[in-house]
Amino acid sequence: MARTLQFSYGGRSVACAIEKVDRGRLYGSRSLETLDSQGHPCSLATLAADGHTLIPMGGTAIGHLAPDGHWIEGEALTAVDAEGVPLPRIPSSFDGPIPLEQTVAVDRLLDHSIRLTYALTPLEGPLDAELAGALECGVIFSFPFSWRGGVASDPAFLLRGEDGTVWLLIGDANRIRLVGLDQAARCGVEVEEESLPVEAEAALDFRML
Amino acid sequence: MPEINIADSRQRDAVVKAVGLRVREPIRWLGPDGGYPTTHRILRSTVDHDLDALQGRFGEPEAIARALVEGDPEVDTERFGQSLWFLSRVFIDPTEKPVYQVQQNELVRDPRGVVIERRPLQRAEANTNGAIPLAWTGRRIAKAEAVRRYIFSDLLQILHINGLTYDFLHGMASDLAASDSLMLIGGGKGGRDPLVFRRGSLPYRGFLEGRVEGDRYALLLHLSNAELKRPDPPPQVPSGCVVSADGGDAAGAGPTGGVAS
Numbered sequence: 001m002a003r004t005l006q007f008s009y010g011g012r013s014v015a016c017a018i019e020k021v022d023r024g025r026l027y028g029s030r031s032l033e034t035l036d037s038q039g040h041p042c043s044l045a046t047l048a049a050d051g052h053t054l055i056p057m058g059g060t061a062i063g064h065l066a067p068d069g070h071w072i073e074g075e076a077l078t079a080v081d082a083e084g085v086p087l088p089r090i091p092s093s094f095d096g097p098i099p100l101e102q103t104v105a106v107d108r109l110l111d112h113s114i115r116l117t118y119a120l121t122p123l124e125g126p127l128d129a130e131l132a133g134a135l136e137c138g139v140i141f142s143f144p145f146s147w148r149g150g151v152a153s154d155p156a157f158l159l160r161g162e163d164g165t166v167w168l169l170i171g172d173a174n175r176i177r178l179v180g181l182d183q184a185a186r187c188g189v190e191v192e193e194e195s196l197p198v199e200a201e202a203a204l205d206f207r208m209l
Numbered sequence: 210m211p212e213i214n215i216a217d218s219r220q221r222d223a224v225v226k227a228v229g230l231r232v233r234e235p236i237r238w239l240g241p242d243g244g245y246p247t248t249h250r251i252l253r254s255t256v257d258h259d260l261d262a263l264q265g266r267f268g269e270p271e272a273i274a275r276a277l278v279e280g281d282p283e284v285d286t287e288r289f290g291q292s293l294w295f296l297s298r299v300f301i302d303p304t305e306k307p308v309y310q311v312q313q314n315e316l317v318r319d320p321r322g323v324v325i326e327r328r329p330l331q332r333a334e335a336n337t338n339g340a341i342p343l344a345w346t347g348r349r350i351a352k353a354e355a356v357r358r359y360i361f362s363d364l365l366q367i368l369h370i371n372g373l374t375y376d377f378l379h380g381m382a383s384d385l386a387a388s389d390s391l392m393l394i395g396g397g398k399g400g401r402d403p404l405v406f407r408r409g410s411l412p413y414r415g416f417l418e419g420r421v422e423g424d425r426y427a428l429l430l431h432l433s434n435a436e437l438k439r440p441d442p443p444p445q446v447p448s449g450c451v452v453s454a455d456g457g458d459a460a461g462a463g464p465t466g467g468v469a470s
Contacts, residue, residue, distance in 0.1 A: 025440040028319045032330065034300055036308040042300040045256065047307070049295040053288075054305065059254040060293060064238070064246040072246050077238040087236065106352045110418065110431065113231060113363050119439055138353060152236060161437045162357045174230035174364045178425035181375045185210060185226035185368035 004123060005168070006097040007158075009131045013097055016120040018168060079151040092149035093156075100131070100158065104142040109157055112171040120158075120166040127166065135160035145170050211406055213367065213430075214342040215394070217381050222342035223374050227365040227430060249292040256305045258283050320440055332409035336396035343415070344400025345381075349390040355416065355431075363413070363432040382426040385419030391431065392417040404432070 002017040023029070034042040046055040064072040079087045126132070135158075145156035145168075157169045216222040240246045256262065260273075263282060267273045276282050299307045317326040337343060350358070369375040385392055394415045396402035403412035413432035420427040 021438075021440060023435045024318075025320050026435055026438065028317065028325070029322075031316045031318070033314045033316050033327070034311050035314070036300075036302050037310050037312075040302050042302055042308055042311055044298055045301045045305075045307075047297040047299045048252070048293060053252075054256040054299070054301065054307070055252065055293075055296075056254065056256050056259050056305075059252070059256075059259070061251045061253045063249050063251040063292075064240070065249055065292075066240050066242060066246050067244045072240050076241050077246065080237050080239055082235045082237070084237075084239075106356055107420075109356050110352065110361065110429075111364075112361075114360050115362060117360055117435075117437065140356075152234065159357065162354070163438050165437075165439055167437060169360070173232050175232045176230060176364075176366060176420075176427055176429065178420060178422055178427045179368060180425045181369075181372060183368075184370050184375065185228065 002121075003094065005094065005120070007100050007131075008097040009100040009128060009134075012128055012130075014128050014131060015123040016166070017123055018118040018120055021117050021119050087151040089151060090144070090146045090149055090153050092147065093145050093153075094147075095149070098143050098145075100141045100143065102142045103139050104157070106140065108142065109140055109159070109169075111174055111176060112155055112157075112169075113174060114169045114171040116170040118168040118170075120168055135166060211338065213337045214339065215367065216342040216345050217377065218345050218347070218384065220345075221377065223377050224338065224370075225374050225378060226368045226370055227337075228368060230364055230366055250294075250296070252289055252291050252293055254283070254289065255285070256301075258285060261305065321443060333405045333412055335405050335408050335410075336402060337404050337406050339396075341396070341398060343394045343396055343404065346393045346395055346400045348393040349388060350393070350416070351390050352418070355391045358437055359414070359416070359433040360435045360437050361416070361431040361433050362435070365430040365432070367417075367428040367430055378428045379421070379424075379426045381417070382419030382428045383421050385417055385428075386421045394430075403434075 002019055004015050004017050007014045007016065036042055043057070045057070046060065047053070048055060064074065064077065066072050081087055122128075127135075139159075141158040143156055143158075144153035146153040154170050155173055156171075159167055159169070161167050210226050210228050212224050213227050214222060214224045237245065263273050263276070266282070267276050300311050302308050313330040315326075315328050315330050316324050317328070319325050355361075367378060369378050394400065394404075394417055396404055404415045405412050411434060413434050416431040416433065418429040418431060420429070
């Protein structure tokens, strides 16, 4: 059963079912089949550093160790930012209505790389008329989105597609900086030039001719 | 920082740099003692202790269950829990032995997941830094329309490497900024091929965007490999037709299953 998201707009609540859409569902997909010399299907496993311990899929886990080597449970860890300030917990976007208050220009959407796309379908009848009108006029709503809750959220956008579908796009921000002449990209390895002593004006050497 | 060979509207081309722009806010994790823990990959099981090994050792599932209750045959208490480094990926055959010679095929599936073709692995050749520059196709699309038609999943900024390429790219950015549109660019002679940055990597359609503020500019390459649209509905099967239970395999085995009611 599709999950549902609640949005609030103009004092009204709008509930929508979400349906993930990706390349595989639009165009199909390709997968790799690996066979040995006898034509038997092969699978991937992990080989440990000793050269003979084979670890099947699911045979490893991630663990956290304190500086003294003791095991730390994941729940005991605290998330902090680069300055060491604890980060507040963010609820899941499925826990409550998402306010559609902030709108952005097209350029702001283009500043992001979209990695998840969901088609929205209103649960009860057509979409709220005021919201539908705003989307049809080209309004793009922006809000933070968190699937499970946690300490970080992703930028998300709500807009109407060319086919009339209302889309939820979740992505990552990009840092775009306008550059001038002096901000050329580096090419190859830079070699430091030795600082040579300034000589008195030397005569031109024409022996190279 | 990959290089790309790109042409402008006058068919002038240059090799310039492209840089990724994705930003991740740094999040660090503190332990209960205020120190920063280290993350390790831990050994949890090996092929000698997985279900296949237990089946070979004990036989029937009931015997395996009894063994699990009475002892811990699935755990090597000497080794499980150790940290792992310098791991390698290997292929294993159905008997869980490493293999050293493999052949790889591609299985092409339709949107419903049905295999429609089985073929030797094909890797697209890179075309973004070849002898043929990426073509300025002249096909523009308004930004407002583009974000409603395509999913832009990645973004590169194209940077100049010297004064000449600065003028070259600034001119392209100014042209695009003035029209408030994206420009489709493509690979190959006619500029119709998708962009492939490395051999075997995903092909993308590329759209250039320009932003200018005086002497400063940003020439952005938006990459897309999907349209913003709903999948086609599955074909309706008329009543009384034979329907396979699993959709069958159009490239190999025939459909299995019975008659739809």
